[in-house]
Amino acid sequence: MKKSLGTAAVAAAIALSLSACGGGSGSSAESAKGELSYWLWDANQLPAYQQCADDFQKANPDIKVKITQRGWDDYWSTLTNGFVGGTAPDVFTNHLGRYGELAANKQLLPIDDAVKKDNVDLSAYNEGLADLWVGQDGKRYGLPKDWDTIGLFYNKAMLSKAGVSEEEMKNLTWNPQDGGTYEKIIAHLTVDKNGKRGDEAGFDKNNVDVYGLGLNGGGDSSGQTEWSYLTNTTGWSHTDKNPWGTHYNYDDPKFQSSIDWFAGLVDKGYMPKLETTVGAAMADTFAAGKSAINAHGSWMIGQYTGYKGVEVGIAPTPVGPEGKRASMFNGLADSIWAGTKKKDAAIKWVEYLASAPCQDVVASKAVVFPALKASSEKAAEAFKAKGVDVTAFTEHVKNGTTFLYPITDNTAKVKGIMEPAMDAVVSGKKPASSLTEANNQVNDLFK
């Protein structure tokens, strides 16, 4: 309930900000100096960005950067309130799922001129990342900072106990009809209270001790870590085109059969019930030994490998009916608030954040993959030095098996419709065919 109130407040705040704001331009006369405020949500990356800020200040003694970290839960509501109240940060970490609306509401400063003038080499970023931040109006609203893909985290001890080799784990196949070897392994890794495995006779699906696959939630509109790595191997995609599609495809039988299979895992006892995921972090339940495999994003590497006493391996997502793997490709960028009074300084800082000196610092901390190709490789090295093999994530980028996070208008409303619809299906209350109705509602938003 808290969440829905928050979204309502955010939506209202955005609507209000349309009328309340407007005095963003005309500040270019100010020179590049003063104190910049910069917001991000990931505390794990704070040390890296603090160092970037320190280095930046050394090179630009006239500019001070003040970093504020805010947890993800409050980040967007406080940000939109800041737009309305005139207290938003000059520069902030932006998300693909949100920036379309922020740009449409004229809260973001286009940076095309600066990018051209300062000769920012857009081809140095991983393919597609820089283009994501060109809005529907053709203007650029951010420079990419990092990217993420999806992989399968697995519990090594459970695998070896079940006699599943890591080689098998790395060569999984999947299809919506029988689930392929992916379902076989998930079933085999599921263990009930009597020690019977999911593929053995007498398996008690109502008293499961270890689930083969962990569940994060229903996955709302994007299914980023939940199901999109499966649905999109069937040739299905969220929207008619990406970015800036105007038609969603949740009514496609290909999608619905995949979701039926996914929800069926709960029914078979291979995946926890949806209601048990509320208030619990999937990663924590994994570390507590309650699930053997978790599909999760690369930004969670630190969390999964940070648990003491749990040996974690990472496998690539399974190969689907079209003979390829698939992973959502999401990226963050740093954007400038249209209402900033320190435009030039803000541009300098954003360009620095997107440059090799800063992204190499981020890479060296081995938390996320920076957007620059060269820095990405350095991050992979840094992970390796920590004893973590991250090829499951980088492979997607190398082999071009990624698809972009669906960027459209109305993302908040789409999410508002799809979240309860997907929850109803994954919790087994409705069949996947009920998503056709939700899809009609979603597409009505674009009329």
Add this chain to the structure above:
Amino acid sequence: MTTTTSRAPKPATTRRRRPFNTRRAGAWALLALAIAVSVVPFLWVLRTALSTNGSLASQSASLLPADFTLGAFMRVFGLQSPADAVAEGGSGAAIDFWLYLRNSIIFSSITTAGAVFFSAMAAYAFARLRWKGRNAVFSLFLGTMLVPPIFTALPNFLLIKNLDLLNTMLGMVLPYVFMTPFAIFFLRQFFLNMSREVEEAAMLDGAKHLRIFFQIVLPNAAAPLATLALLTFIGQWNEYFWPLLVGSQDDVRVLQVGLGVFKSQSPQGAPDWSGLMAATLVSALPVLILFAAFGKKIVNSIGFSGIK
């Protein structure tokens, strides 16, 4: 848990003069259970606060801290470097604890003092003065208790914004400082029961309403006023949404909002449980101390007003 349940019934059985009595033992057992139910969560909070985040999940069944460390508390007081904090599986964000504590104390004290005083005046008017439409106005007042705070949050926010009071203590305090319907209702019930004779005697002596209010009503209502003050203070201490909206900058940010950094960091990421629990313990301390100091008074006043 085990210690309280096994120890508590003993006095009933070992006390010299009273013979063993099953009903009595049952009552003791029930009491012990109630204590256990209310105390164990606190112990669990403490245990989590003293654990290392990375070990919490894998040692979830152990009653003792998983991988004992004081790191979480150091994190709360800002004594741990972000790098160390991240290495312990905690939040790399630092909070300026003492500054936020100061802000919390200012915010809660001002709103409590204001709300109690002004509500007392209003309650006096509703209880002791006779004026046209009094009951209608009072019902209207009570009716506002039905309006969920979320409805007024946005209009209030815009008002404060237009007054240019965002990120000021005044802006944070304004919606609470004058009165709350509950406080007025609470005090009105008490004032209604005060004897009219004393008031009439004072009037005969030439006292006006102001003097009656300050010299007779207020001193006589010390106990309910203290109760109300404490309840308001606790409520204000725990207030989250409004301070989050209005006081987002460091110099006015209150403790509860500051603690949010331990709550969630990245989407789908697990919270910094030990940091969160340590911070919660530390931030609950002032209220616990207040309760220890004034708890008896509250119980008395509730009993007092209940009997009357």
